[in-house]
Amino acid sequence: MKDVLIIGAGIVGTAIARRLSRYKLSVAVVEKEADVSMGATKANSAIVHGGYAEAHEKTKGRLCYKGRIQFEQLDRELNFGFxxxxxxxxxxxxxxxxxxxxxxxxxxxxxxxxxxxxxxxxxxxxxxxxxxxxxxxxxxxxxxxCSPYEMAIALAENAIHNGVEFHLNTAVEAIEKKEDGFLVHTSGGDFESRFVINCAGLFSDRVDQMVNQPTFHIxxxxxxxxxxxxxxxxxxxxxxxxxxxxxxxxxxxxxxxxxxxxxxxxxxxxxxxxxxxxxxxxxxxxxxxxxxxxxxxxxxxxxxxxxxxxxxxSTDDFVIGATAVPGFLNAAGIQSPGLTSSPAIADLMAEILTEQGLVLEEKPDYDPYRAPIIKPGKQPRPFSEINKLLDIPSCPKKIICRCEQVEEGTIVDCLHRGIQVATVDGVKRRTRASMGFCQGQFCRPRIKEVIEREYGIQIDGRTDVEKEGASRVTREEFIRCCKERQEQQ
Ligand SMILES: Cc1cc2nc3c(=O)[nH]c(=O)nc-3n(C[C@H](O)[C@H](O)[C@H](O)COP(=O)(O)OP(=O)(O)OC[C@H]3O[C@@H](n4cnc5c(N)ncnc54)[C@H](O)[C@@H]3O)c2cc1C
Incomplete structure (x- = not known):
């Protein structure tokens, strides 16, 4: 039996997981995707907002500034980039x-x-x-x-380091209320937990309705x-x-x-x-x-x-707090400024859990620090130097991504931090390999090779990059469109 089961590993779920990892609790996170930070947390403006834009009467108005002022300290501890x-x-x-x-x-x-x-x-x-x-x-x-996906990754890695379990590829399908907690049915088996926190983003209304009558829609x-x-x-x-x-x-x-x-x-x-x-x-x-x-x-x-x-x-606000079913809590409908507010949402959730009867006793060995993957302050080197390191035998200094100058050692490091990173995009979010001007044309097969070697697995060429069924406007299409519209003017 877990003390707390968190549904969803976006910025909200990972911030709560890391916040609870400082206490003597048994905590698990279940996430339906193959990596953390695959929902709104992956694709947003990445602004740590001031906190002036949302009305004071709203929860989001009251939490944004409280979250914002924690970023410097959080970045000192977790090195995600702010x-x-x-x-x-x-x-x-x-x-x-x-x-x-x-x-x-x-x-x-x-x-x-x-x-x-x-x-x-x-x-x-x-x-x-x-x-x-x-x-x-x-x-x-x-x-x-800030770098939002790097922040969620850092929060998750630090939570894991402090004892939280992360179960990826694990979608919640149904939730049963039991006398002493919940039985949560997922695609990866059942979980029993005293408390459940719903941080399921776009799907948080559906997850809420697995136990509650509808009170909001997304x-x-x-x-x-x-x-x-x-x-x-x-x-x-x-x-x-x-x-x-x-x-x-x-x-x-x-x-x-x-x-x-x-x-x-x-x-x-x-x-x-x-x-x-x-x-x-x-x-x-x-x-x-x-x-x-x-x-x-x-x-x-x-x-x-x-x-x-x-x-x-539908409430036009964050939906945070206890629900009609004791022990089932929502951190739902977290739209902007949810990234900025996430540290304050995690603090609030710890308070709500205490009000609901969970004892939060500090762990003496809690470690708030997480080493960076991308080492700060590294200056770009001249291509003449980089070119000599492209086709050498495998070693930590070998350059895998030419545009962003990412070394093999950095990629190997990101693969061994408690989360299995079995896609090229997962490596990209952690190291910036393939984020440069060529957008991975050169380095994707090289990254795939390192992942396969390190994990001893074969990655399907059709799934090495996380395709979401999306068709994205290419560089050529956009430049053509700009030219055509300028000619029409
Ligand atoms: C366009 C845009 C711009 C934004 N700009 C900013 C900004 O500049 N600054 C700012 O502060 N905020 C911004 N935000 C808001 C911010 O991105 C979100 O508030 C935040 O990312 C929400 O985090 P989350 O963890 O609630 O949701 P998500 O990141 O969506 O995470 C929810 C997770 O739950 C998982 N999940 C869903 N259903 C299930 C299930 N059944 N079982 C298991 N797992 C499940 C999903 O896979 C997902 O990983 C922006 C948002 C958008 C979309």
Whole structure:
């Protein structure tokens, strides 16, 4: 019998798992996919939001700042990649000033003390490449960018190190309430647990309804993105948002943690099942909107598009807490700013478990530290040096990915940290191998070879890359579209 069973290994499930791993408890996580971080946590804007945008009356308004202020310490412990950059909400219309002021006032209600409204000169001093028509901006000094899937991986690895079990490829199919807890039926067998925490993202309404009468529904809302080549992110110093709308925080332009320029997301409410395909018309509209923020976007440097799917709850808020069935807890419908709020959601869940009668006794040997996979501060080496290390016999220094200069030793390290990483994409998320300009054309077979050797398994060539049935706009298609539309103008 487990004390706690967590359903879903996104940022919320892994943050809760790691939070509970410091206590003398038996905790397990079940995840239907082959890796952690395969839902919304894998594909989002990766912004550590200030915490001013969500109303104070909402749970998400109260948790965002509490989560944000934990990122520096968490990154020191877990080494997943966080950079405090500051953020701007900009406008070119003087009539928007009261809206910026009301965002600032809401931020103060949410506990923030690092907000101010900047005028044009102050904005351009901070961001020389911004649209010169900008008139005002709300500046939040403590906002930043992180690497969300690396964060979930780091949380999971550290939770495993502290005794939490992770069961991947294990989908929850039904849940029975028993006298002293729950019997959870999964594709990987049954689990008994005193408490169950539902962190199933897009599927969290269905999991809740395995034990409860419906009290909320989840509707998917897609958002598409354009990602540009490594190095392009240096066009901007901060995260730059346009004015928010009812559907979200608006199109943002930012550097990712690893230095790629990122544009997006748009927002479309979907019905039923959604795939992660991208669409050239949507991407072109995002690109045009991005040009309103900065002209420093070069379409020829576009390398990849992707879609994120928000789990929007019918309550328009996070659904967190105890339910009508004692012992069954929800951390459901966690849409933006769920990544930022995740450390605070984990704290809240520990409080709720205590209220529900679980004793949280600290473990004396809890270790909060996890070594990085990507060593910080490594400088790119000249290609003349790299080329000599490409075709040498297997050794830790052998270069497997040319564009991102990833060594075999780094790949081997990521494969032996308690989670089986049996896809090239899983290695990509951990090491950045295949994220460069050639997008894996050179290194994919080389990565596959290392995985097969290390695990003594054969990977099916059709499944080495996690295909999601999605068709993504290619670099050639996007550049062609930009050219054609420019000619039409
Ligand atoms: C377009 C977009 C942009 C965003 N931008 C930001 C941002 O910049 N900053 C920010 O703070 N937040 C942002 N967010 C929000 C953030 O990404 C989410 O709040 C967060 O990732 C949600 O995490 P989760 O763990 O709840 O869900 P998920 O990451 O979706 O994880 C749920 C997990 O549950 C698993 N699961 C589902 N059903 C079952 C089952 N039956 N059995 C077992 N496992 C199951 C899934 O496979 C999945 O791995 C954005 C979201 C989107 C989509």
């Amino acid at each position: 950079r405090k950059t500051g953020s701007l909400v900009i406008t070119t219309d003087p009539a928007d000033l009261p809206k910026l002021q009301s965002l600032l006032e809401n931020g103060i209600k949410n506990g923030l003390d690092d907000l101010k409204i900047l005028n044009r000169d102050e904005i351009l001093a901070l961001e020389p490449n911004l649209n010169p028509d900008v008139v005002y901006a709300l500046y939040c000094e403590g906002a930043g960018v 509707r998917p809302r897609t958002g598409e993105y354009l990602l540009f080549a490594p190095g392009t992110g240096k066009a901007l110093n901060t995260v730059v948002f346009q004015m928010p709308s009812k559907m979200g925080k608006g199109i943002l332009v930012t550097s990712t943690y690893h230095g790629n320029l990122l544009l997006g997301p748009d927002a479309i409410d979907e019905d039923g099942t959604v795939d992660r395909s991208t669409h050239v018309d949507r991407l072109y509209a995002i690109y045009q909107a991005g040009l309103h923020t900065t002209s420093k976007i070069d379409p020829t440097k576009f390398i990849r598009s992707f879609t994120g799917i928000r789990a929007v709850a």
